[in-house]
Amino acid sequence: MIPAAFDYQAPTTLDDAVRILADAGEDAKVIAGGQSLLPVLRMRLAAPTVLIDLSRCAELRGVREDGGSLVIGAMTTHYDVQGDHLVREHAALLAMATDTVADPQVRHRGTFGGSLAHADPAGDLLAPALALDCEFVVAGMDGRRTVAANEFFVDYFTTAMAWNEILCEVRVPKYTGWLAHYEKFNRVAQAWSIVGVAAALRVDGSRIAEARVGLTNMASVPVRARGVEDALVGEEATPESIRAAAEHAAEGTSPTADGDGDAEYRTQLAKVLTGRAVTAAMTA
Amino acid sequence: MRITMTVDGTKYTDDVEPRMLLVHYLRERLGKTGTVVGCDTSNCGACTVHLDGHSVKSCSVLAVQADGCEVTTIEGLARDGRLHPVQQAFHDNHALQCGFCTPGMIMQAVDLLADNPDPDEQAVRQGLEGNLCRCTGYQNIVRAVRDAAQKMSPGAGPEAEQVADETAEATKLSRAEVQS
Numbered sequence: 044m045i046p047a048a049f050d051y052q053a054p055t056t057l058d059d060a061v062r063i064l065a066d067a068g069e070d071a072k073v074i075a076g077g078q079s080l081l082p083v084l085r086m087r088l089a090a091p092t093v094l095i096d097l098s099r100c101a102e103l104r105g106v107r108e109d110g111g112s113l114v115i116g117a118m119t120t121h122y123d124v125q126g127d128h129l130v131r132e133h134a135a136l137l138a139m140a141t142d143t144v145a146d147p148q149v150r151h152r153g154t155f156g157g158s159l160a161h162a163d164p165a166g167d168l169l170a171p172a173l174a175l176d177c178e179f180v181v182a183g184m185d186g187r188r189t190v191a192a193n194e195f196f197v198d199y200f201t202t203a204m205a206w207n208e209i210l211c212e213v214r215v216p217k218y219t220g221w222l223a224h225y226e227k228f229n230r231v232a233q234a235w236s237i238v239g240v241a242a243a244l245r246v247d248g249s250r251i252a253e254a255r256v257g258l259t260n261m262a263s264v265p266v267r268a269r270g271v272e273d274a275l276v277g278e279e280a281t282p283e284s285i286r287a288a289a290e291h292a293a294e295g296t297s298p299t300a301d302g303d304g305d306a307e308y309r310t311q312l313a314k315v316l317t318g319r320a321v322t323a324a325m326t327a
Numbered sequence: 328m329r330i331t332m333t334v335d336g337t338k339y340t341d342d343v344e345p346r347m348l349l350v351h352y353l354r355e356r357l358g359k360t361g362t363v364v365g366c367d368t369s370n371c372g373a374c375t376v377h378l379d380g381h382s383v384k385s386c387s388v389l390a391v392q393a394d395g396c397e398v399t400t401i402e403g404l405a406r407d408g409r410l411h412p413v414q415q416a417f418h419d420n421h422a423l424q425c426g427f428c429t430p431g432m433i434m435q436a437v438d439l440l441a442d443n444p445d446p447d448e449q450a451v452r453q454g455l456e457g458n459l460c461r462c463t464g465y466q467n468i469v470r471a472v473r474d475a476a477q478k479m480s481p482g483a484g485p486e487a488e489q490v491a492d493e494t495a496e497a498t499k500l501s502r503a504e505v506q507s
Contacts, residue, residue, distance in 0.1 A: 044367050051328060051345030051391050081387045082369050085348075094345065098392060122381070146457025148372060148435065151381040152388065232370065232459060 046084035075157025117156020174257030335403025372458030416475035424462035
């Protein structure tokens with residue numbers, strides 16, 4: 044399978060990329076690691092006139108500290124996120140979810156920002172980004188603006204970015220010392236989550252002081268499991284309290300039905316996986 | 328668009344269409360048919376090569392994206408007529424039946440061993456999760472990778488494959504020579 048013909052641009056700075064995108068118009072497409080886009084192009088589900096490759100923009104790669112936050116460059120590969128000690132220490136949930144993305148070859152090439160901008164509801168980084176209240180810094184011809192995670196994901200494969208904007212970095216508040224786990228259920232030969240649960244907990248003494256739980260693929264966008272969070276806070280993490288909290292997992296969700304399972308199946312999965320995620324985080 | 332890349336130690340310069348996939352460039356322009364196309368949906372891993380020392384699925388990389396990079400294919404692993412230890416281990420352990428997944432399996436196994444020189448069975452299975460085999464049930468593949476790990480000195484892997492510029496220059500072939 045061969046993509047339809049396109050022009051190819053590989054700018055070396057973000058400013059150039061933004062300008063080229065503005066000039067090329069709505070039929071252009073930005074390519075990051077290309078691990079989702081290239082299959083789409085090969086199957087001719089999309090046929091952009093111009094492909095703007097960000098992989099030569101060195102400024103978009105890497106992880107740095109900025110006060111109480113980490114700043115992850117959009118073009119940082121999954122492989123580099125996985126191995127980054129800052130991410131492991133201050134945003135363990137993101138590192139754990141990244142460990143489960145696709146397979147090693149795809150993680151070498153695929154990028155943190157590309158995966159988020161693609162906004163596939165089965166993608167594993169969306170729910171952790173939502174649960175951790177990440178902020179998305181996007182660049183356009185008028186400069187940069189910051190979008191909160193709960194406003195960034197709009198619908199299936201749709202974000203709050205305009206066609207002429209580029210995601211350049213993601214700001215992650217530090218969750219140093221929090222316990223975390225990402226639990227997903229997928230077919231062995233296909234790494235897309237049928238359902239995934241991202242859980243981060245702050246424990247004070249024997250009780251859960253704060254809880255953040257996000258769900259993958261339980262709606263057209265990632266969802267916060269607020270009912271679970273509320274039920275966990277103040278509790279000791281016992282099998283009974285975790286099971287009771289997990290019963291709230293599917294509240295407010297609208298899971299889709301497809302070849303991997305119907306809505307009822309996903310609802311049950313969300314509860315089971317939430318219990319597993321919280322249990323695993325507590326015993327980590 | 329003009330691109331230059333070093334493939335298995337030899338530098339090539341070619342004009343390609345931007346839409347040409349790396350795997351098609353390797354197979355159809357350079358004649359390196361050792362790298363195969365399996366699923367064409369980036370699922371099976373048969374087309375795995377190393378791009379600047381890391382495994383990638385060459386059906387999901389454009390040739391123009393590899394401009395200026397170093398590529399190693401299954402055809403570049405053997406040295407002086409001797410199989411790479413992972414190739415030898417696949418042979419010794421009968422880690423293939425039809426052989427179609429083998430180039431990708433071996434390239435990914437070499438990458439895995441560079442990151443983890445002594446993987447247990449679980450680590451091998453996880454490291455090869457992006458490679459599908461329809462024949463073997465994976466048993467002998469896992470055995471071969473662990474066998475290779477024992478026989479390889481630490482540090483062998485993608486780094487060991489990096490060919491020094493001088494060597495690349497010395498073995499430089501013109502396109503005409505390659506095609507003849």
